[in-house]
Amino acid sequence: MAWRIDTEQIEDLARGAALFGTGGGGDPYIGALLARQALASGPVEVLALEEVPDDALVLFVAMMGAPTVMVEKLPSLDEVVEPVRALGTYLGRPVTHIACAEVGGVNSTIPIAAAAALGLPLVDADGMGRAFPELQMVLPTLSGVTASPLALSDEKGNVAVLQTIDNSWTERIARVATVEMGCSTMIAGFSMSGVEARGALVAGSLSRCIEVGHGIAAARADKTDPVAAAVGLLGGRELFAGKVVDVQRATTTGFARGRARIDGDAGSSLVLQFQNEHLVAESDGDVLATTPDLIMVVEGETGEPVTTEGLRYGQRVRVIAAPADERWHSPAALAMVGPKYFGYDMPAHRFDGSVSAASASAGTLAGRETTA
Amino acid sequence: MAWRIDTEQIEDLARGAALFGTGGGGDPYIGALLARQALASGPVEVLALEEVPDDALVLFVAMMGAPTVMVEKLPSLDEVVEPVRALGTYLGRPVTHIACAEVGGVNSTIPIAAAAALGLPLVDADGMGRAFPELQMVLPTLSGVTASPLALSDEKGNVAVLQTIDNSWTERIARVATVEMGCSTMIAGFSMSGVEARGALVAGSLSRCIEVGHGIAAARADKTDPVAAAVGLLGGRELFAGKVVDVQRATTTGFARGRARIDGDAGSSLVLQFQNEHLVAESDGDVLATTPDLIMVVEGETGEPVTTEGLRYGQRVRVIAAPADERWHSPAALAMVGPKYFGYDMPAHRFDGSVSAASASAGTLAGRETTA
Numbered sequence: 001m002a003w004r005i006d007t008e009q010i011e012d013l014a015r016g017a018a019l020f021g022t023g024g025g026g027d028p029y030i031g032a033l034l035a036r037q038a039l040a041s042g043p044v045e046v047l048a049l050e051e052v053p054d055d056a057l058v059l060f061v062a063m064m065g066a067p068t069v070m071v072e073k074l075p076s077l078d079e080v081v082e083p084v085r086a087l088g089t090y091l092g093r094p095v096t097h098i099a100c101a102e103v104g105g106v107n108s109t110i111p112i113a114a115a116a117a118l119g120l121p122l123v124d125a126d127g128m129g130r131a132f133p134e135l136q137m138v139l140p141t142l143s144g145v146t147a148s149p150l151a152l153s154d155e156k157g158n159v160a161v162l163q164t165i166d167n168s169w170t171e172r173i174a175r176v177a178t179v180e181m182g183c184s185t186m187i188a189g190f191s192m193s194g195v196e197a198r199g200a201l202v203a204g205s206l207s208r209c210i211e212v213g214h215g216i217a218a219a220r221a222d223k224t225d226p227v228a229a230a231v232g233l234l235g236g237r238e239l240f241a242g243k244v245v246d247v248q249r250a251t252t253t254g255f256a257r258g259r260a261r262i263d264g265d266a267g268s269s270l271v272l273q274f275q276n277e278h279l280v281a282e283s284d285g286d287v288l289a290t291t292p293d294l295i296m297v298v299e300g301e302t303g304e305p306v307t308t309e310g311l312r313y314g315q316r317v318r319v320i321a322a323p324a325d326e327r328w329h330s331p332a333a334l335a336m337v338g339p340k341y342f343g344y345d346m347p348a349h350r351f352d353g354s355v356s357a358a359s360a361s362a363g364t365l366a367g368r369e370t371t372a
Numbered sequence: 373m374a375w376r377i378d379t380e381q382i383e384d385l386a387r388g389a390a391l392f393g394t395g396g397g398g399d400p401y402i403g404a405l406l407a408r409q410a411l412a413s414g415p416v417e418v419l420a421l422e423e424v425p426d427d428a429l430v431l432f433v434a435m436m437g438a439p440t441v442m443v444e445k446l447p448s449l450d451e452v453v454e455p456v457r458a459l460g461t462y463l464g465r466p467v468t469h470i471a472c473a474e475v476g477g478v479n480s481t482i483p484i485a486a487a488a489a490l491g492l493p494l495v496d497a498d499g500m501g502r503a504f505p506e507l508q509m510v511l512p513t514l515s516g517v518t519a520s521p522l523a524l525s526d527e528k529g530n531v532a533v534l535q536t537i538d539n540s541w542t543e544r545i546a547r548v549a550t551v552e553m554g555c556s557t558m559i560a561g562f563s564m565s566g567v568e569a570r571g572a573l574v575a576g577s578l579s580r581c582i583e584v585g586h587g588i589a590a591a592r593a594d595k596t597d598p599v600a601a602a603v604g605l606l607g608g609r610e611l612f613a614g615k616v617v618d619v620q621r622a623t624t625t626g627f628a629r630g631r632a633r634i635d636g637d638a639g640s641s642l643v644l645q646f647q648n649e650h651l652v653a654e655s656d657g658d659v660l661a662t663t664p665d666l667i668m669v670v671e672g673e674t675g676e677p678v679t680t681e682g683l684r685y686g687q688r689v690r691v692i693a694a695p696a697d698e699r700w701h702s703p704a705a706l707a708m709v710g711p712k713y714f715g716y717d718m719p720a721h722r723f724d725g726s727v728s729a730a731s732a733s734a735g736t737l738a739g740r741e742t743t744a
Contacts, residue, residue, distance in 0.1 A: 086535070090462065159535040160545060163458070169530050177532075177550040 004043035016213030017108035020306035024277035025104010027130040038113035056194035060101035065184030083151035083188035104131035129202035129325040133276035136167035140200040151190030154181035226303030236322030289321035294326035321351035376415035387486030388585030389480035390677035396649035397476010397503040410485035428566035432473035432485040442585035455523035455560035476503035501574035501697040505648040508539035522561030526553035598675030608694030611640040664700035693723035
């Protein structure tokens with residue numbers, strides 16, 4: 001059912017998106033700022049995935065680069081619109097719908113800003129159901145949608161259109177261009193028909209962000225536990241509570257990489273490893289959860305999501321894990337976004353601590369060779 | 373007057389182009405190989421600059437990257453044609469003429485290959501009258517022609533089209549993309565009308581390459597000094613003769629950078645500094661010549677040009693300096709390609725050792741401040 005998104009919903013949306021962003025996706029405050037500015041002249045129409053016409057031309061619009069940089073370089077509406085215009089010209093036909101590549105502070109609201117500025121409807125869906133650091137890491141890649149042609153632009157007015165042999169090459173070339181262009185760019189790509197979008201996207205993710213974001217605020221107003229409310233709505237579990245005692249962070253090759261240690265009251269600690277997003281949660285040698293399932297950090301009292309760049313020494317936080325879209329647990333998906341891809345030598349662990357089936361069978365094969 | 377270039381002329385052309393390439397522009401052997409392959413099915417029509425129609429769409433086609441890499445990665449005809457096709461599609465109108473961005477081993481013959489493969493005429497002209505290492509370093513930049521839109525492609529099939537705010541930004545983004553794409557790409561850009569091309573290019577440079585290349589071979593056949601023949605045809609002077617005793621070279625950020633020392637028989641030595649091309653020639657503390665004038669290294673006996681990547685310990689070589697197109701000595705041009713741009717703290721010295729007027733006046737101002 002089509003609905004309209006207006007400035008009233010932005011706060012809940014930004015909160016929910018920051019939560020699903022699992023530490024990445026950029027500063028929710030900046031994302032909300034941009035969306036409010038874009039919606040000032042009126043609401044944006046949002047279509048359910050099943051309402052998108054078969055022959056639509058749906059595009060992802062997103063920010064590429066290190067969220068640490070974006071905090072200092074607020075994008076303008078012109079900048080958001082530019083890659084969509086460039087891509088429409090390149091494709092030679094009008095873009096009809098805008099969609100989110102991921103959910104996350106900035107990348108859930110930049111598409112709203114683009115839709116508002118271009119007067120186009122937004123699709124209530126996204127390409128991940130969470131956030132991931134690299135451009136090819138979307139479900140459409142797994143169903144054969146090409147990132148190319150992909151347009152990227154910077155705030156200075158530079159634009160590039162890429163036509164690559166696969167989505168990993170789009171990532172590689174767009175990444176070095178983004179670093180050269182100042183470590184953050186606006187991108188538009190992954191053009192899909194309505195049929196392709198329905199087969200590839202996660203349905204209802206914007207509504208879900210608003211629902212969860214609202215649930216946290218409502219629990220706070222009701223003086224009940226907002227973190228428990230979020231856990232309930234996400235179908236997840238609380239992994240850990242404690243105080244941030246160490247954060248190591250470096251912005252390298254366009255990513256914000258690092259690790260954080262959280263000490264609990266009972267003497268145990270949790271270590272989070274991240275690359276824009278939280279990817280691994282370990283406690284005293286046990287893997288509690290890994291990518292592709294969702295690992296989220298929130299303020300202990302308020303349930304307000306904390307991004308990886310927002311982690312500070314002394315913060316009281318709670319860590320939540322929640323299930324990813326089930327398509328992320330296929331062998332092909334785990335090869336693209338599993339812990340091993342990011343350099344962590346472990347199988348994928350689901351939010352409840354169990355080993356993901358595709359990872360487990362790969363582990364068994366390796367084990368057989370060793371014991372033979 | 374229109375003429376036709378065929379495989380018979382390739383050897384002379386490649387030799388002359390390698391000489392004007394001042395050490396850069398890539399391996400002349402590879403350039404010749406590619407042109408012969410392209411001309412196998414027939415000659416290419418060459419038009420004088422004044423014959424190009426006012427409303428023509430003239431494009432530069434060139435190799436971008438470190439010539440050291442190209443030696444190991446011979447481009448195919450498909451690869452040469454790809455960026456022209458991509459740019460034609462982007463521009464929405466057919467490309468009518470191909471021109472050389474620079475003269476140099478590969479970059480004088482790649483446009484021949486492109487013209488042959490596309491069935492288009494070639495313009496007897498180029499953008500420099502020599503070779504320079506960076507993309508914006510062409511006379512068209514000085515007369516306001518934009519490098520954008522610029523297409524680049526690699527041998528894998530990846531293509532990017534750049535639309536940037538100035539030609540230095542085209543260089544920056546194309547350079548990092550080229551490095552990521554394997555350190556060498558084919559590019560097409562600097563689209564010009566016939567009127568713009570006539571105002572911006574160096575006329576007759578292909579004929580001149582053939583003339584000088586032929587002059588060297590003819591002197592050899594006549595048992596006269598081929599180096600003296602080249603010096604005469606170039607209107608230059610011989611700077612030095614000796615043996616290569618030291619070559620330092622590194623391929624960094626897509627360039628072949630380094631320095632070479634040549635020891636003369638009388639105890640003096642010459643030091644050459646290069647970045648793809650030879651940029652500075654100094655002997656025992658005296659600057660003999662610098663960019664933008666031409667510094668060329670040839671084999672002592674045969675007069676065969678030696679590229680910077682062809683410099684070897686023990687080689688007997690002679691070094692020639694010759695005047696650049698006079699437009700390179702304007703203050704704006706010297707800011708773009710003078711020694712200071714490349715990090716050498718000296719004014720531009722002409723091929724005869726005198727200080728270039730624009731550099732001299734800048735030097736005088738600085739001197740005045742010091743003595744005031």
